[in-house]
Amino acid sequence: MMEQLLATKAEARSLSFYYGDFQALKGISMPVHERQVTALIGPSGCGKSTFLRCFNRMHDLYPGNRYDGQIILQPDNTDLLARSIDPIDVRMRIGMVFQKPNPFPKTVFENVAYGLRVRGERSRRAVEEKVEQALHDAALWDEVKERLHQPAYNLSGGQQQRLCIARALATDPELLLFDEPTSALDPIATASIEELMHDLKKRVTILIVTHNMQQAARVSDFTAYMYLGELVEFGVTDELFIKPQKKQTEDYITGRFG
Amino acid sequence: MHRKHQDVVFALVGIVALMVAVLTFLTLFVNMAVDGLPRLDWHFFTSFPSRRATQAGILSAWVGSTLVMLVTAFFAVPLGVASGIYLEEYARKSWVTDLIEINITNLAGVPSIVYGLLALGLFVYQFGLGQSILSAGLTLALLILPVVIVATREAIRSIPQVIREGSYALGATRWQTVRYHILPYSSAGILTGIIIGMARAIGETAPIITIGALTFIAFLPPAPLKAEPPFVSFDWLMSPFTVMPIQMFNWTSRPEAAFQDNAAAAGFVLVFMTLAMNGLAIWLRYRLRRNIKW
Amino acid sequence: MANEHASKQYDLDLGAIRTRVLQMGGLVESQIRRAIDGLASGDLAALEQVIDDDHRVNAMEVALDGDTSHLIVRRQPAASDLRMIFAIAKTVTDLERIGDEAQKMARMAKAIHERGAAPLPPAVDVRHAAEAAIAMLRRSLDAFARLDCEAAQGVIRDDAGLDAEFRAILRQLITFMMEDPRTISTALEIVWIAKAIERIGDHAKNMAEYVIYIVRGTDVRHTRSPQPGA
Numbered sequence: 001m002m003e004q005l006l007a008t009k010a011e012a013r014s015l016s017f018y019y020g021d022f023q024a025l026k027g028i029s030m031p032v033h034e035r036q037v038t039a040l041i042g043p044s045g046c047g048k049s050t051f052l053r054c055f056n057r058m059h060d061l062y063p064g065n066r067y068d069g070q071i072i073l074q075p076d077n078t079d080l081l082a083r084s085i086d087p088i089d090v091r092m093r094i095g096m097v098f099q100k101p102n103p104f105p106k107t108v109f110e111n112v113a114y115g116l117r118v119r120g121e122r123s124r125r126a127v128e129e130k131v132e133q134a135l136h137d138a139a140l141w142d143e144v145k146e147r148l149h150q151p152a153y154n155l156s157g158g159q160q161q162r163l164c165i166a167r168a169l170a171t172d173p174e175l176l177l178f179d180e181p182t183s184a185l186d187p188i189a190t191a192s193i194e195e196l197m198h199d200l201k202k203r204v205t206i207l208i209v210t211h212n213m214q215q216a217a218r219v220s221d222f223t224a225y226m227y228l229g230e231l232v233e234f235g236v237t238d239e240l241f242i243k244p245q246k247k248q249t250e251d252y253i254t255g256r257f258g
Numbered sequence: 259m260h261r262k263h264q265d266v267v268f269a270l271v272g273i274v275a276l277m278v279a280v281l282t283f284l285t286l287f288v289n290m291a292v293d294g295l296p297r298l299d300w301h302f303f304t305s306f307p308s309r310r311a312t313q314a315g316i317l318s319a320w321v322g323s324t325l326v327m328l329v330t331a332f333f334a335v336p337l338g339v340a341s342g343i344y345l346e347e348y349a350r351k352s353w354v355t356d357l358i359e360i361n362i363t364n365l366a367g368v369p370s371i372v373y374g375l376l377a378l379g380l381f382v383y384q385f386g387l388g389q390s391i392l393s394a395g396l397t398l399a400l401l402i403l404p405v406v407i408v409a410t411r412e413a414i415r416s417i418p419q420v421i422r423e424g425s426y427a428l429g430a431t432r433w434q435t436v437r438y439h440i441l442p443y444s445s446a447g448i449l450t451g452i453i454i455g456m457a458r459a460i461g462e463t464a465p466i467i468t469i470g471a472l473t474f475i476a477f478l479p480p481a482p483l484k485a486e487p488p489f490v491s492f493d494w495l496m497s498p499f500t501v502m503p504i505q506m507f508n509w510t511s512r513p514e515a516a517f518q519d520n521a522a523a524a525g526f527v528l529v530f531m532t533l534a535m536n537g538l539a540i541w542l543r544y545r546l547r548r549n550i551k552w
Numbered sequence: 553m554a555n556e557h558a559s560k561q562y563d564l565d566l567g568a569i570r571t572r573v574l575q576m577g578g579l580v581e582s583q584i585r586r587a588i589d590g591l592a593s594g595d596l597a598a599l600e601q602v603i604d605d606d607h608r609v610n611a612m613e614v615a616l617d618g619d620t621s622h623l624i625v626r627r628q629p630a631a632s633d634l635r636m637i638f639a640i641a642k643t644v645t646d647l648e649r650i651g652d653e654a655q656k657m658a659r660m661a662k663a664i665h666e667r668g669a670a671p672l673p674p675a676v677d678v679r680h681a682a683e684a685a686i687a688m689l690r691r692s693l694d695a696f697a698r699l700d701c702e703a704a705q706g707v708i709r710d711d712a713g714l715d716a717e718f719r720a721i722l723r724q725l726i727t728f729m730m731e732d733p734r735t736i737s738t739a740l741e742i743v744w745i746a747k748a749i750e751r752i753g754d755h756a757k758n759m760a761e762y763v764i765y766i767v768r769g770t771d772v773r774h775t776r777s778p779q780p781g782a
Contacts, residue, residue, distance in 0.1 A: 061426060063350050088429055096427040102420040105443060105550040114438070115428040164424070171428065214628055241630050243769030253630040255557045 008074055009034040009175055009205040010055065015069035015081075017050055017059070024050045026229045027069070032175070034074070037197060037206040039220035039237065041213055043252065047229040048209045052177050055080065055207065056094045057087035073175070092119070095168030096177040100184045101160035103152035103167075108144050111152045111163055115171035130170050138166035139196050158189025165196065169204075176200065178208040182215065194219050213253055217241050225249045287529065294522030302523060306476040307505065311516030316524050318475040319505035322391070323460055323531075325479065325494060326501055329395020330402065330459055335452055338403050342410025342448075347436055366404035373401045374468025382469050389470040391479060392495040397465050402455035409451015413444035446546035453539040457532045463503040474508065475500040502528045562627055566636065569619050570697070573640055576612040576647050577693040581686055583609065583654035584752065588682040591661035591675065591745065599665075602658035609651030616644045635769060639762035643696065646755040650689065653748040653755075657682075660741040660748075672738055674724045678746055681717045685749045688714065688756035695763045707760035708772070714753035721746045 010032040017025035025047050032038050040048040050059075057080065059065040071080040073093070080090050103111050112131040121127055131148075135141040140162045144155070152163055161181060168176060178197070182190040197206055197219050210216050216223050217237060224234040225248070233240065233249040244250045305315025341362075349355045377397035387393045417440060425435040479497035482490060500508075502524060509521035557563050583602055590599035620641050623629065629637050688707050695703035725739045725746075764772050 056427060058423065058427065061423070088431060091427055092429040096423075098420055098424065098427075100420060102418070102424045104421060104424065104439060114425070114430075117438070118425075118428055118430045118434050167424075167428065213630065217630070242634060244631050250631050254633045255559060255562065255627075 006036060007034040008032065010074065010080075010207075011072045012051075012054075013070040013072060015051070015054060015067070015071060017047075017054060017068070018066040019050075020064045024229050025054070028226075028231045030224055030231055030234045032205060032207055033222060034205050035201055035203070036221040037201050037208060037219050038222045038224065039216035040207070040209045040224050040226060041211070041216045041252075042226035042232075044211070045228075046226040048226050049179055050229075051226065052179055052207060052209045055090075055175065055177055056096050057081070057090045058096070060087045092171070093173060094175045094177060095171065095173030096179065097161070097164050097168055097181045099180040101157055101164055103155070103160050103163050105151065105153060107149045108152050108155070108163060109148040112166050112170050115167060119171065131166075134166040134170035137169050137200070138162045139192070139199070140166055156189070158185050158192055161185060161189065161193060162196065165193075165200075169200075173204060175205045175207065178206065178210075180209055180211060183211065190215075213241075225252060227252070287526075290522045290525050290529070293519050294524070294526040297519050297523035298526065302520075307474055307508070308476075311512075311514055311520055314509075314517075314520055316502065316505055316527065318478060319500050319502045319524065320527070321478055322471075322475070322499035323501040325391050325499065326394045326398060326466075327456060327460060329392060329495070330398040331452070331456060333396060333399035334402050334406050334455065337399070338406025338452070338455075339410050339448055341403075342407045342414060343436055343440065345407070346411050346414040347432060347440060362404050362407050366408065369464075370401055370462055371464040371468060373397055374465030376400070377465060378469050388496060389472070389498060390496045391499045393469050394466050394471060394499065394501070397469055398459040398462060401462065401465065402459050405455035405458065406448075406451055409454070410444070410448050413447025413451065414440055416447065417443050443550055446543045446550075449546070450539045450543045453535050453542070457535040457539075460501075460531060460535070461503055461528060463507060466501055466504060467507075471504055472498050472500055502531075559627075565619075565623055565627075566633065569616065569623065569640060570636075572612070572616055572619070573643055573647070574693055574697055576609065576616065576644065577689065577696075579605075579609055579612065580647050580650045580654065581689055581693075583651055584657070584682065584686055584689070587654045587657040587661060588679060590658060591664070592679065594665040596662060596665060599658045599662040603655055603662070606651050606655040609648060613644050613648040613651075617641070620644075632766065632769075635766045639696075639766045643759050643762055646758050650752050650755045653752050657745045657748045660744045664738055664741050667737070672725070672728055672735060672742060674721050674728070674742060677717070677721050677724065678742060678749065681714060681721065681746060681749045684710070684714050684717065685752040685756065688753055689759075692756045692759040692763065695760055696766075699763065699767050701764055701767050704760035704763040708757050711753050711757040714750060718746050718750040 008031045012028050012030055012032075015025055015028045016023060028051060040051060042048050053059055054067060055071060059067070067081045069081065072078070073080050078085065080094075104114065106114075109131055112134050113127050116127050116130055121130075132141065135144060140159060143159060144163075147154070152160065155163060161184075165176075165181075182193050185193065194215065197208070200206065201221075208216075208219065210219075220237045222235065223237045223240045225232045225240070225244075225246075227248060233244060233246045235245070240249065241253060244253065250256075302315045303320065304317055305313060306317050307319075308314040345355065345358070374397060377393060377400065381387045381393040381396050382389060387396070421439055421443070422435060425439050430438070475498060479494035479499060480491060482492070482494055484491050506521045506524045506528065509517040509524065512518075583605060586598055586602045589595075590602065620637055623637060627633070688710055691703055691710075692707045694700065695707065722743060725743055729736050729739045758773070761771075761773050764770065
C-alpha cells in the first residue's frame with residue numbers, strides 16, 4: 001500500500017523517555033515518512049508533545065531527563081539520541097514551531113535571520129536572500145515586506161506564527177516539528193497555517209502534535225494515536241479516521257473517551 | 259454595616275501608617291534643605307574642606323565618591339552579571355548551587371561594617387592596596403555584588419522559557435542564547451539592580467571609615483589623563499580620598515553651628531544624588547522595556 | 553457502539569436518528585403490504601391511500617436528511633459514528649426509493665382494477681415475491697437495528713432468489729401474452745409490479761450492505777460474495 005512506497009525520514013525505535021523516575025514514553029516505534037505530514041494525537045498527558053520534543057533533543061535543556069532507544073534520521077542513518085551526537089547538531093537539522101507564537105522581541109528581519117546568524121552566516125546578501133525566501137515560503141512576504149525592520153510583536157497572532165515558521169524554514173530544516181501550532185490562533189489564522197503546511201510538505205517532512213482531531217484529519221497523511229505514553233495505533237490518516245483497528249483509538253476519535 | 263465599618267477603619271490605619279513614613283522623610287528632607295540650601299552655591303562644589311565653615315566645600319568629597327563609584331561599578335557589574343547569568347543559564351541545579359544561592363541571599367543581609375573589616379584585612383593589608391580609592395571601590399563592589407546578582411537573576415527569570423526554547427530550537431548554543439536574547443532582554447532589570455545597588459553604596463559610611471578613609475582631604479587624586487605619553491594614568495586608584503558621607507560625618511562632629519549647615523547642604527546633595535540615581539533606574543527600565551513584549 | 557459518548561446529547565441525537573430510520577422502514581413496509589393487498593382485493597380506496605401516503609415517506613426522508621446533516625455539522629463524526637451516519641444517509645435514500653416502488657405498485661394495481669380486467673394467475677406468484685421482498689426489507693432493518701452482520705449477509709444472499717422469482721414471473725407472463733393478446737395490458741402492468749418488487753429486493757440488499765459497512769468498515773458492494781470476517 002501507500003506506506004511501502006514512501007521513504008522514511010525518521011524512525012523511532014523502542015523509544016522510552018523518563019522525567020526523573022516517571023516514564024513518560026513507553027517503547028514507541030513508528031516511522032515518519034518523508035515529505036508527508038504525520039500527526040500525533042491523544043488526550044492530554046499522553047506523551048505526544050514529549051515524543052515530539054525527543055526529535056530535537058529539547059529535553060536536554062532540562063536536568064533529570066533520560067532517553068532510551070533510538071530515533072534514526074535518514075538519509076545518513078544517524079541516531080539522534082546517541083550520546084556522541086551533540087543536541088545542537090540535531091537542532092541544526094530539525095526545526096520547531098511552538099504552541100504559542102514566540103517571536104523574539106526583535107525586528108521581523110532579525111527574527112528570520114537569527115538561525116543564519118547562529119550558523120555564522122556573515123554575508124549580508126546571503127542573509128537577505130534567505131530571509132526573503134523564507135518569508136515567501138511561509139506566505140508572509142507580501143504582508144511584511146514593507147515592515148521588515150519593525151518589531152515582530154506588531155504582527156497579528158497568525159502572522160507571528162507564520163513568522164516563527166519562516167524563522168524555522170530559513171535554515172532549510174529536513175524535518176519540521178509543530179507543537180500544537182494553532183492552539184492560540186483563531187479559525188482563519190488556523191486555516192492559513194494548515195494551508196501552509198500543505199504547501200510545505202512538498203519540501204520538508206512534517207511532524208505535528210495536535211489536540212484537535214479534525215486538524216489531524218485535515219492536514220496529515222499519517223496519524224499516530226498515543227495514550228499514557230504508548231503508541232496505540234499508527235496508520236494512514238483516512239483509514240484511521242474511518243476504520244481504526246484498535247478499539248481504544250475508535251473510542252478516542254468518536255468521543256467515547258473518558 | 260459592621261463589615262463596611264471595618265473597611266473604613268483599616269483604610270484610616272493604613273493612611274496614618276503611610277503618613278508616618280512619608281512625613282518623617284519629608285520633615286528630614288525639608289529640615290535639611292532649609293539649613294543647607296543657603297550654603298549651596300558654585301563655591302561649595304569647587305572648594306576643599308576648610309577650618310572656616312563658610313569657605314569649606316565638598317570638592318574632594320564628590321570627586322572621591324564619583325571615583326569610588328566608578329571602581330565599584332567596574333568590578334561589581336561584570337562579576338555580578340556574570341554570576342547571575344551563570345547561576346540561571348548554565349549551572350545545573352544541585353546542592354552546590356543551592357548552597358551558593360543561600361549564601362548570596364545571606365550576603366545581602368550582612369552588616370556593611372563586616373565588609374569593611376574584611377576589606378581592611380584583605381585589600382588594605384593582605385593585598386597592600388592601602389587606604390586608597392581602589393580599596394574603597396573593591397569594598398563597596400563586594401557589598402553590592404549580592405544585589406547585582408539577585409537583580410540579574412530576577413531579570414533573567416522574567417524572560418519566558420519559550421524564548422529560550424525558540425533560540426535553542428534553531429541550533430543556538432548557550433552562549434549565543436545568552437548573547438542575543440538573555441542579556442538584551444534582561445538589561446533593563448539588570449541596570450535597575452545595578453543602579454539601586456550603587457545608590458546604596460554611595461551612602462555607605464561604615465565600611466569606608468573602617469578601611470581608613472581620611473576625613474580631611476584638601477587635594478584631588480592625580481588626574482587620569484596626562485600631557486605626556488602614555489597619556490593615561492592609574493595613579494588615582496592608589497590615592498587617599500574622602501567621600502560624601504564621611505565629609506558629612508566630619509562636619510556634624512564639629513561644634514560650630516555653621517558646620518552643621520555645611521553638613522545639611524552636603525546631605526542634601528547626597529540625597530539628591532541617590533534620588534537621581536533611582537529616578538534614572540526607573541526611566542531606564544521604562545525606556546528599555548518599551549521595546550520588549552512577550 | 554457498546555459504550556457511550558462523553559457527550560450524552562450526542563448519544564441521544566444519534567439514537568433518535570436511528571429510531572426514525574426504523575420508523576421510516578416500518579412505514580415503507582406497510583406501504584408495500586397495502587399495495588399488494590390492494591392488488592389482490594381490488595380495494596381502490598386503499599390503493600388511493602397508498603399513492604397518497606408516499607408524501608409521508610418523502611417527508612421523513614427530508615427530515616432525516618436534515619437530522620443527519622445537523623449531526624455532521626455539530627459532531628464531526630469519525631470512525632464508527634462516521635460510518636453509521638454515512639450509512640444512514642444512504643439507507644434513507646433506499647427507503648425513499650422503496651416508497652416510490654410501493655407507490656408504483658399501487659398505481660398499477662389501481663389501473664388493473666379500474667379497467668375491471670380479470671387478474672391473471674401469476675398474481676399469486678407476485679404475492680409470494682412481494683412477501684419475500686418484505687421479509688428482506690424487515691431483516692435488513694433488523695440487521696441495522698442490531699448491527700447484525702450475519703443477518704445482513706442473509707439478506708444479500710436472498711436477493712438472488714428474488715431475482716430468479718422475477719424472471720420466472722416474467723416468463724410466465726410472456727406465455728400468457730402470446731396465448732391471448734387481450735391480456736397484454738394487464739400483463740404489462742403486472743410486469744411493472746414484479747419489477748418494482750425486484751427493485752425493492754435490491755434496495756433491501758443495499759441496506760444490508762451498509763450494515764456490514766457500519767460494523768466492519770469494509771465496502772461489500774459490487775463484490776461477488778461478501779467475505780466472512782473481512
